[in-house]
Amino acid sequence: MKELVIIGQGPAGISAALYAIRGGASVTIVAKDSGALAKAEMIQNYYGFENGVSGKELVDQGIRQAKNLGVRFADAELFGIEFGANGFEVKTSVSTLEAGAVVIACGISRNVPPIENIQTYEGRGVSYCAICDAFFFRGKKVAVVGSGAYAANEYGVLKNVIQDVTVLTNGEKAGFDPAIPHRDSKILRLEGAETLQQIVFSDGSYEQYDGLFVACGSAGAFELSRKLGLETANNKIVTDEKRATNIPGIYAAGDCVAGLQQIAKAVYDGMIAGTEALKFLKAHT
Ligand SMILES: Cc1cc2nc3c(=O)[nH]c(=O)nc-3n(C[C@H](O)[C@H](O)[C@H](O)COP(=O)(O)OP(=O)(O)OC[C@H]3O[C@@H](n4cnc5c(N)ncnc54)[C@H](O)[C@@H]3O)c2cc1C
Missing domain, CATH: 3.50.50.60 (FAD/NAD(P)-binding domain)
Structure with a gap:
């Protein structure tokens, strides 16, 4: 089976990885840092922690859990995803990875600098x-x-x-x-x-x-969507109920998809995206 590459090691990316690898996929996560969750001092509304848990601790536990199951991690910045001879080519600051399917779980960021008239000239320069x-x-x-x-x-x-x-x-x-x-x-x-x-x-x-x-900061959902031709609405990636985007083999999960920006929802999205990406890989390789 071809590789599943997941962008992001937040709750959505890790959840997708857990479901996919336990179903038999070979999984690599590309991530540049710990994402939004690591900034949360105390989480009290997520299941299973009687005294709450710090965001950093929750992220680190998730990463260790995925590593223990055999998920590979590429500590790198994603520059873009392109169509390749064998599926997709995931271009990062360190290398180019081949993928049969991709889950985008890169959280939210639209890095538009505060320059007067920048939006006026979008598509016109x-x-x-x-x-x-x-x-x-x-x-x-x-x-x-x-x-x-x-x-x-x-x-x-x-x-x-x-x-x-x-x-x-x-x-x-x-x-x-x-x-x-x-x-x-x-x-x-x-x-x-x-x-x-x-x-x-x-x-x-x-x-x-x-x-x-x-090209301010890192490529986020907005920039990736523009590069790939993914459908967006309100700066979020549009998916169906299976977290499939308009491009077969590309799934999206978590804060970069519409809905509540909460851990529980990111974990749910990741579960669906990981499961569906696995089905896609099984059907196409
Ligand atoms: C201060 C704060 C407090 C919060 N408190 C709560 C709370 O109490 N309860 C709750 O449920 N939710 C809370 N949230 C929201 C919660 O953290 C998010 O909903 C959740 O983290 C979304 O998960 P995600 O996996 O979609 O994205 P993220 O957790 O943001 O992960 C995104 C991942 O994508 C990677 N990435 C992005 N771009 C690139 C790139 N170009 N190259 C490589 N990697 C990239 C990042 O490095 C990161 O690993 C809080 C958020 C913040 C900021």
Whole structure:
């Protein structure tokens, strides 16, 4: 059977992994940190802890439980998921993993920087997916906004197709190879007519740009959806009752899917997604 790759080691990702591996799947979890739950000081509304439990303790227990059952963990940042010859290719900061099915359990984050007019120019110069949209900007001048590994990755993708690419760290310290052309100034607003034409910086200077690719923080559900063509509504991934997305073999669970943003619901979603992903793998490999 092909590999099931799960994005996220929060309650949704771990729950999906437990159900899938106990059903016979080979499972790898990709995660960059412990997610939302680790930020919760005390959990008193989750089943089974008479005195409550800290979020960090609950996350760590889940990770140990999955490891004990044989789930592999890749401590890496996810950059994107692409269609591959054998299913999907999961691109991370460390390696590319092949997957027969994927469960996205990456929690919530929509990393739109607070730049005036950014939403006005979405689809008219502002993009959230380098691999999808680079082609449209051939021969033009574009920027990536972001300061970490994800921004550097998107820069690399664009550079394959576009000559004039700069990373704008928007006032942040560049957390990537300093050889990548970049500017540290804070961005004030975007300007243009029908499409983006220039970026105005806080120091009053401005530069002409045709495109701005958003790559702040890490790729979240929103960015992944744009890259893959997943259906979204209100910044959440749309799934059916089986936690299947509109792309066969891709499932989603937890806070990145509509509904209560609570542990119990994430665990439930993970159970469904893990079980259904396992059925998909059995049917297709
Ligand atoms: C302060 C606080 C208090 C809370 N208190 C409660 C409470 O009392 N009771 C309750 O039921 N719920 C509570 N919650 C909500 C609960 O924590 C969430 O509903 C739950 O954690 C959602 O689980 P999840 O698995 O969907 O996402 P998360 O727990 O957020 O896990 C997301 C995972 O995805 C990974 N990930 C995301 N993007 C990437 C990427 N690009 N590359 C690699 N990995 C990535 C993260 O590293 C993480 O491992 C609280 C949340 C917070 C923030």
